[in-house]
Amino acid sequence: MNKSASFTAPLLASRLLSSKIKELKFLWNGAAPEAGQFFMLKPPGARTFLCRPFGVASAENGEISFIIEEKGEGSAALLALIPGAPVELTGPLGNSFERLIPAGASRLALVSGGTGIAPLRHLAARRENFEPPRNGAECASSINKIQKISFFAGFKHGFNNKTINPLFEGLLPLVEHFVFASEDGVFPELSAKTGALSCKTAICSNHKGFVTDSLGEALKKEKFDAVIACGPPAMMSKTAALCRQADVCCIVSIERRMACGVGACLGCVVKTVHGNRRCCADGPVFNAKEIIW
Ligand SMILES: Cc1cc2nc3c(=O)[nH]c(=O)nc-3n(C[C@H](O)[C@H](O)[C@H](O)COP(=O)(O)OP(=O)(O)OC[C@H]3O[C@@H](n4cnc5c(N)ncnc54)[C@H](O)[C@@H]3O)c2cc1C
Numbered sequence: 001m002n003k004s005a006s007f008t009a010p011l012l013a014s015r016l017l018s019s020k021i022k023e024l025k026f027l028w029n030g031a032a033p034e035a036g037q038f039f040m041l042k043p044p045g046a047r048t049f050l051c052r053p054f055g056v057a058s059a060e061n062g063e064i065s066f067i068i069e070e071k072g073e074g075s076a077a078l079l080a081l082i083p084g085a086p087v088e089l090t091g092p093l094g095n096s097f098e099r100l101i102p103a104g105a106s107r108l109a110l111v112s113g114g115t116g117i118a119p120l121r122h123l124a125a126r127r128e129n130f131e132p133p134r135n136g137a138e139c140a141s142s143i144n145k146i147q148k149i150s151f152f153a154g155f156k157h158g159f160n161n162k163t164i165n166p167l168f169e170g171l172l173p174l175v176e177h178f179v180f181a182s183e184d185g186v187f188p189e190l191s192a193k194t195g196a197l198s199c200k201t202a203i204c205s206n207h208k209g210f211v212t213d214s215l216g217e218a219l220k221k222e223k224f225d226a227v228i229a230c231g232p233p234a235m236m237s238k239t240a241a242l243c244r245q246a247d248v249c250c251i252v253s254i255e256r257r258m259a260c261g262v263g264a265c266l267g268c269v270v271k272t273v274h275g276n277r278r279c280c281a282d283g284p285v286f287n288a289k290e291i292i293w
Pocket residue numbers: 038048052053054055056066067068069070071072073074075076115116118119254255256257258284
């Protein structure tokens with residue numbers, strides 16, 4: 001696991017992904033953070049004096065990126081920044097999906113809700129580079145090459161832009177199967193025919209409804225070695241229940257409001273069967289069967 005550091009870096013680029021979601025990029029010359037790790041971010045001198053946690057969405061070619069949705073004051077301040085503006089970053093923090101993936105696993109289902117797509121995109125990009133699992137990791141035994149990734153991406157509102165949506169750019173070539181679920185039934189242009197997004201290598205399909213409907217159907221037909229989820233609490237507890245029924249290892253990234261981000265303030269408690277755990281320092285990634293939902 002990389003050592004974390006605090007530093008100030010100028011925002012390299014900011015691009016709009018949907019009306020309230022942007023990707024923010026920074027230069028990064030450290031080793032790539034593991035997937036599921038996060039950074040605490042804030043603009044210096046911002047009125048919100050606490051940093052906000054965001055999962056790493058990519059770390060490639062000397063750059064690191066985050067996919068940030070506007071929720072309140074802290075995220076709005078970050079999304080308002082223009083390239084060149086300084087940002088305080090601390091990270092990489094927390095554990096990672098990679099340490100809990102059942103080694104020997106070759107088929108993964110990744111299930112995201114909203115911006116939960118960010119750390120799972122990074123996970124798909126790192127499929128060749130997983131570290132050996134940590135001792136005592138509940139699901140793990142030995143490491144193997146990932147042969148197949150099925151990615152289930154869920155959104156409340158779909159994307160109806162006919163141009164390439166940068167959120168999916170770069171993700172589709174990394175997976176073998178991609179399901180886009182939107183509650184409003186609006187879908188991005190995924191057709192290989194129009195060339196909008198490359199479904200040349202991945203089998204793509206759309207589903208109107210919850211992303212967990214698609215996962216539930218897939219679990220009936222296919223054997224996954226692990227299901228890895230990141231998104232809103234209701235989506236993750238449903239995912240955990242589906243995996244319990246199907247007897248599949250389920251790994252989740254839990255979100256809590258954070259103050260220090262480094263395990264000092266005990267402000268980010270996650271209730272587990274082993275007692276209270278700190279989301280920032282003991283997580284954010286947990287085996288779903290440890291969580292008291
Ligand atoms: C490990 C981790 C990784 C995360 N990764 C991402 C990411 O990649 N992209 C992204 O957009 N967001 C991510 N989040 C959530 C993000 O940290 C919050 O949306 C952000 O802190 C909200 O700050 P704010 O000042 O904008 O909103 P606030 O004004 O503080 O709150 C606005 C609303 O957001 C809710 N909220 C605040 N903090 C959290 C939180 N930590 N978890 C859930 N709800 C919260 C509040 O209850 C409130 O309803 C992550 C959170 C954690 C813990």
